[in-house]
Amino acid sequence: MYDDINDELNPWVEMLQSSAVEDRLVAVKTLQHMGDEEAIVPLIQALEDEDTSVKKIAITAIWELTNPIAVKPLMACLRSPDAEVREEALSALKELVAPADLLILLDAIEEDNFYMQLNVLILLRKIHDAQALPYVLPFFESEREELREAAITTLRYLNQVETCPPALALINDSSAVVRREATLTLGYLKDEEVIELLCEALTDDPDWQVRRNAAQSIALHKDTSAISWLKKALSDEHWQVRKFTARTLQEIADDSVIPALVKCLTDEYSDIRRDAAIALGNIGNPEVLSVLQQTLDDPDADVRIFSQRAIDKIRQQQTTVNQ
C-alpha cells in the first residue's frame, strides 16, 4: 500500500491496518515513538480510525511530526463529537497553524458546526490578522454565549483593530462570562465611549470579576477622567476589585483619592494595604507621611517594604523641591 516506506517502519504500518484494535493501538503508539516523518501518510489515514484511542494517539503522533500537510486533516477533527479528540486536535493546531493558513480557517468558520466555529475562533488568536474581523463580527450576535465569549476574546488579538462599535454592546451582555471578556477587550479599543462604559462596569456591574477586569482595563487607558469612579471602587465589597483599583491608581491618581487610599491602609487584605501604600507614594503628597509611618509595623513583610519605599520616595521629592 505504501511502497516507499522503509523496512523499519513497514511492520508497524501494516499492523495499523489490522482488524484487531489492540494491534492498531500498539502500531500507532510505536509509530509515534519512532517519530519517523515517513509515517505521516499512514498516520493521517489513522485519523479516520473507528477507535477513539487510536485516533487520539494518531493526532499526537502527527503533531509531533509538525508537518504542515497535516493542518487540513487535523482541522476535520475539530468537529469530532468526542471531546478528547477535539481537544487534542486543537492543541496540535495551536502549534501548527501559521499565517498562511488564514484562508483555511476562514473557510472553516463558515461551516455550520458549533465546535468548528468555537475552535477556529480560538485558533485565529494565533494569527493576529485583522482580515479575520468580518468573519468574527457575526458571532457577537450568536445565540450561544460560548461563541460570543470566544469572539469578543479573539477581537483583542486582532491587533490592527482600533475601534469596533459592534463590540461595545457586549459589555452589557446578559451573560457575565461574556461581559468579563468584553471588559478586558475594551482595554484595547479606542472608541470614544470606551472609558465611560468601563467606568460604569467598574461601579455598577453585579459581577465582581467584571468590575475587577474594568479596573485592569482602565489602567491600560490611563485616562484621568476615570479617577472619581476609581475612588468609588476603592470601597467595593470584593477585595480583588479594591486591589486592582488601587493598582490602577498607582498609574493615575491625584490628591482627591488620598482619603480613600489612606482608608485602604487598614484593609483586611495585605495586597490592598501594599498597593495603596505604593499609590500614595506615587502621588507624593507629604501629608500622608505620618499615616504611612504607622504601617511600618504591619505584620506583612511586603506592606512594610513598600510603605518604606513610598516614604523614601515622598521624602526624596521633598528634598528635591526644597533645593
Next chain:
Amino acid sequence: MTNTQHLKTDVLVVGGGTAGTMAAIKAKQANSEAEVLILEKANIRRSGAIAMGMDGVNTAVIPGNSTPEQYVREITIANDGILNQKAVYQTGKLGYEVIQELDSWGVKFQKDTYGNYDLKQVHRVGKYVLPMPEGKDLKKILARQVKRHKAKVTNRVMAIRVMVKDCRAIGAVGFDVRNGDFVVIQAKAVILCTGACGRLGLPESGYLYGTYENPTNAGDGYSMAYHAGAELTNIECFQINPLIKDYNGPACAYVASPFGAYTANAEGHRFVSCDYWSGQMMLEIWKELNSGKGPIQLKMTHLDEDTISEIESILWSNERPSRERFHQNRGENYRTHGVEMHISEIGLCSGHSASGVWVNEKAETTVPGLYAAGDMASVPHNYMIGAFVFGRLAGTNAMEYVQDVSHLEPDADWLAAEKARIYQPLQNPDGIPHTQVEYKLRRIVNDYLQPPKNTHKMDIALNKFVNYHDTLNLMGARDPHELMRCMEVHFIRDCAEMAARASLYRKESRWGLYHYRLDYPEKNNQEWFCHVNLKQENEQMTLFKRSVEPYIVDVNLETEVYDVKVTSK
C-alpha cells in the same frame, strides 16, 4: 563473558536532557557531516529534569523587559559576588535567541494579545519569568529536533568514566543498563550534560527517590569530570529549595504568585519580599520554620474559584503533574488549605545555586576536549535557559575543536581495570543491596553536612565518606539495573566527599543558608572573595582558591546587598 561494544563518533554528548539535546542539535548545525552521538541512561523522549515539561522559564532576558547587563547584575548580587560574569552574560545574551528558536520548533510560551512574550516579575527587580502553561511537551519537541538533525542516540547506556589520554578527553566508557554490555565510545570531544547531583541528601520522607531533582541525576557528571582531572567549583554552595512538604516538588510560587498567591508563615503573613529562590531567601525560610511562626505555606485560600482552577490546570498538567493526586490523597484543597512547605534535602546544582564543574564562557572545562553544560556546569542560577545556552555553546565549540584533532586509542590496561571495577558487584550478587548502602550514605549526609554547618560534624562526615570506599566494595548486584544503582552510589560518595571538603575549606559564611557556618557566621570578603576550586592531583583531592574574574558589569557589592527581608527602621 560480558559483551563489549565499540563505538566511534566525533562529538560525544553524555546525557540527553535539556543541555544535552541542545548540544547535539547545535553541534550538528555547526557541521552536519560530522558525527554526533548522545549517550543517555534513560530515553531522551522523557528524561531528566524536564521529563514532563516545565511550567515556566525562570531566567528569560527579553529585550524591552530587561537587558543582559541587568541580568548579570541581579545574579551577581544573588550569588554574593562569586561568579564568572562573562559566563553568566552568555545566558543573558543568548537566552532570547534560544527562546525564539524553541518557539519556532513549537514550544509554547505565554504570549500577550499582541503576540509578545508575557513576562512576570518574581525576582527582586526586573521581569525574567516567562510562563509556559502548555509546556508539557518540551522534551518530546527536543527529541524530535535531535532526530531531524540526524544526531545519533543510544538510550539506556550509562556513562561511568571519561577516557583521558595525553591530557585530553578521548571518549567515555559505560554499560548498557538492560543487557549489561560494556560500551566503549571513542570521541574527539566529550560534552558532559548529566544534570544535578540530586541524590546527595536524604529527603525527610526517607524515600530514596522522593527527591527534588530527577533521581536519575546522581552527580554522575560531577564525579566523571573529577576523575578526568577537571576542576570543580563552589561545591560548598549547596542547593536547598523551598518545596511542598513530603511531596518535595515545587509548590510553585513562580506560577501562582502572578495570580496573587504568596509564601506566608503559619499566621498567613508574608515574611520574605520576593519569591525568587536564593540562599538568602532560604535562610529566612529556615529561620521562620524554626521560629514560633512556622510551618510555612503557599497561601491561595484568599483567591477565587476561577483563579484557583487556572492555577490548578497549570500545576497539574506540567513539570510535576502528580501534585494533584498528592493533595487529593491528603484531602487537601487549594481553596481551603495553604500548601505546607518545607526545605528540601541538600544537593549540588548550578541550575539553582552555583556548584559545578568549572566552565568558562565557551563551556570549556579545564581539560582540553571536555565540555560541560546544564545543572552540572558552574554557571550560577542558570536554570533551564542557561542549560540550553550552555548546551548550545558546548555543541558549537566542541564541533570547532574536533576539526583539528584525531581519535586516540584508549589504554588497554586502563580499560580492563575499569571494566573489572565496574562489574565487581555482579560477581557478588549476594552482597549488600545498593538501597541499604545508599540509604546509610545519605543519612550521614543529612546528619553531618546539612546547614547550618558545624566543623566538628563535618570532620566526622569527611572521615566517614573517605572510609565509605570499603563499604562500597561490599555492594552486590543481581542484574545490570542494580549495577546501575550501585555505580550511582559511587558517584554520590564522590560528591559527598567534595561537599564536605569544600565546606570545611571556606572558613566564612556566604550564600545565606547554602553555606551557613556556625563557627564562622559572617561573610569575610577580605579572605574569601574568591572561588573555592578542587581537583584530583596525584590521586588526592586538592582544594585551592581561584580568584574571581574581573567583572564586565559594574556592581557595588557594598551598597547592593541582596535583601529579601527589609524590616522597618
Next chain:
Amino acid sequence: MALTTQRVDVPVIVDESKCLEKCQACIEVCPLDVLVKNPETGKAYMKYDECWFCLPCEKECPTNAITVQIPFLLR
C-alpha cells in the same frame, strides 16, 4: 549473606486486563527504568521500587492500564 523477601507497597499498578502484550510504551519512557514485562504473562509490572512519580508511563499508555500512586512514604 542472607536475603529476605520483604513486602513493599509499590507505587505503580498495572491493570493486567488492559495491558497489551505487544506494547512496550511505558517501559520505553520510564526515566528510572523500573518497569518490565513479566515474561510469562506479557504484562508490564513495576520490578524495582524506585519511582519519581513523574507519570510518563501513565501518560504514554495507550489503554490507560497504568496508575501511578504517590509512594507510600510520601503519601
